[in-house]
Structures are given as structure tokens and as C-alpha cells.
Amino acid sequence: MRRVLILRPEPAAGRTAAKAAALGLDARVHPLFAPQPIDWAPPVPEDFDALLLTSANGVTFAGPALLHYRGLPTYAVGANTAQALTEAGFPTVIAGDSDGSAIAARIAGDGHGRVLHLAGTTVAPMEIGPLELTRIAVYGMTALPPDPALIADAVPGSILLVHSPRAAVRLAEQIGREGRKSLHIVAISAATLAACGPGWASGQAPALPRDDEMLALALRLCE
Incomplete structure (x- = not known):
């Protein structure tokens, strides 16, 4: 089971986590903003x-x-x-x-x-x-203070769901180049993906900026 880290603010993060769990994903919520x-x-x-x-x-x-x-x-x-x-x-x-x-x-x-x-x-x-x-x-x-639990939960192979360019920039500030090599990005848009910066194991954005489309991409990474 791949771990999915959800970085969007609550209460939307909880809705995404529930959908991810229903798909059989190990969903962890770590909002970067409130x-x-x-x-x-x-x-x-x-x-x-x-x-x-x-x-x-x-x-x-x-x-x-x-x-x-x-x-x-x-x-x-x-x-x-x-x-x-x-x-x-x-x-x-x-x-x-x-x-x-x-x-x-x-x-x-x-x-x-x-x-x-x-x-x-x-x-x-x-x-x-x-x-x-x-x-x-x-x-x-x-912006919320850096959360050490986010780094601890970002085990190799984890998928990070990034829902905005601001969240992408914040994420890039917290995870350095070395830590990115084993982590996968699913971003809500091409602009958000670009804001995550280079060095990730993989990066994708859906054709339509929808939560369900992002989760579908995350699920494919698990196949």
C-alpha cells in the first residue's frame, strides 16, 4: 500500500483523506496552511x-x-x-x-x-x-510552522498531493533535494507541479484540476 500525504488545508484535507482511504490508500494529512x-x-x-x-x-x-x-x-x-x-x-x-x-x-x-x-x-x-x-x-x-511529522511520514515511495502553487513552494522549502529522490508528486495543475521544483522521483498533474483526478493518478502509481 502506497502512502499518500495530503497537504491541503482542513476541512478539505479530511475529505480528500476519506476518498483516498476508500481507494485503499494509506492517507496521512499534513496541512501546510490554515x-x-x-x-x-x-x-x-x-x-x-x-x-x-x-x-x-x-x-x-x-x-x-x-x-x-x-x-x-x-x-x-x-x-x-x-x-x-x-x-x-x-x-x-x-x-x-x-x-x-x-x-x-x-x-x-x-x-x-x-x-x-x-x-x-x-x-x-x-x-x-x-x-x-x-x-x-x-x-x-x-502558513503553518514546519511539521517534523510530515518529514517522518514521507517514507520512500510516498505520494504527495499538492493542491496549490503556494503549497508547492512551501513543500519545496521543507523537503530538500536529497529527500525528494524517493517521493512522488501529484499536483492539481501544471503550474503547481512546476512550483514544486526539480528532483522528485516523479511528477504528474491531471488534465482537469479535480481532487478525484489527482487520486486516480495516485492510484495508478500504486499499480
């Missing part, structure tokens, strides 16, 4: 004709003010974010199945123009096309 709320001033809903969230953390940390926008057509980048919005009280959420650029194109295709995007302080690059997008940060990611 989300923290940011004070924000909610604009009036009347200034927008759609709401977009690209992370379930945005739902969690926007707080009660998020419900001001329940009457807007609501879009989520993927299923997890859509589920978080539904649980928060949004009756109808349109979920994408790819990335921020894809859901932005869907919003524009549905005829909306003025979009409120509640997000983190860092957002993956996305093409917004004709949209007039107002992005407000409602949370940020705080």
Missing part, C-alpha cells in the same frame, strides 16, 4: 446580477453576511463549493466541473455581467471574459 477569516464590507446585492464562489472556504468564512446574496443567481466552481452553499441556505446553485475560467464562461453564457466573487486573498488565475467581476477577499491562508 484558513483565517478576514473582515469585509458587504456591498449591496443590487449592484450585482450573480454570485460566484470558487472555494468552500469562502462560504465558511464569509459569515452571516453571505445570506444577503441568497436572491442572486449563484455559481460554484465545483461540487464541494456548491454543497457548502446549499448547506448554508442557498436554494439553487449552479456547479461547474472544471476551473474558475470555465464557470466564468458559464456565467457569461447565462447572460449575467456584474458578478460578486467572494474568495480568498489568493485566487488561481481565471479568464473572466466579458464579466465585470468584483472580487472581495473573505479569508486568507496562514
Whole structure:
């Protein structure tokens, strides 16, 4: 059984770990960052004709003010974010199945123009096309101190799941060139893989930036 180290923040790390365990993988969770709320001033809903969230953390940390926008057509980048919005009280959420650029194109295709995007302080690059997008940060990611348990758990042959370029840089700071030679990287995107730096036993990124696609690649490494 290959060991899979999950580096994304909680609570998403727990969801990934559960899926990895269901596939028969030895999943270990070692978040490199933790989300923290940011004070924000909610604009009036009347200034927008759609709401977009690209992370379930945005739902969690926007707080009660998020419900001001329940009457807007609501879009989520993927299923997890859509589920978080539904649980928060949004009756109808349109979920994408790819990335921020894809859901932005869907919003524009549905005829909306003025979009409120509640997000983190860092957002993956996305093409917004004709949209007039107002992005407000409602949370940020705080780097956690280096965890000796991560190094101890990174036994030869382990697979590290890396979900963002920031996590890739943080990982590269903690595992030197010698330690990388026996470890495999599965990154969420080509940009994230590049940010991990050289010297790993192998590195891959799925065609689509999805958790399930990353786990499928990890499972193939075990064959």
C-alpha cells in the first residue's frame, strides 16, 4: 500500500483523506496552511446580477453576511463549493466541473455581467471574459510552522498531493533535494507541479484540476 500525504488545508484535507482511504490508500494529512477569516464590507446585492464562489472556504468564512446574496443567481466552481452553499441556505446553485475560467464562461453564457466573487486573498488565475467581476477577499491562508511529522511520514515511495502553487513552494522549502529522490508528486495543475521544483522521483498533474483526478493518478502509481 502506497502512502499518500495530503497537504491541503482542513476541512478539505479530511475529505480528500476519506476518498483516498476508500481507494485503499494509506492517507496521512499534513496541512501546510490554515484558513483565517478576514473582515469585509458587504456591498449591496443590487449592484450585482450573480454570485460566484470558487472555494468552500469562502462560504465558511464569509459569515452571516453571505445570506444577503441568497436572491442572486449563484455559481460554484465545483461540487464541494456548491454543497457548502446549499448547506448554508442557498436554494439553487449552479456547479461547474472544471476551473474558475470555465464557470466564468458559464456565467457569461447565462447572460449575467456584474458578478460578486467572494474568495480568498489568493485566487488561481481565471479568464473572466466579458464579466465585470468584483472580487472581495473573505479569508486568507496562514502558513503553518514546519511539521517534523510530515518529514517522518514521507517514507520512500510516498505520494504527495499538492493542491496549490503556494503549497508547492512551501513543500519545496521543507523537503530538500536529497529527500525528494524517493517521493512522488501529484499536483492539481501544471503550474503547481512546476512550483514544486526539480528532483522528485516523479511528477504528474491531471488534465482537469479535480481532487478525484489527482487520486486516480495516485492510484495508478500504486499499480
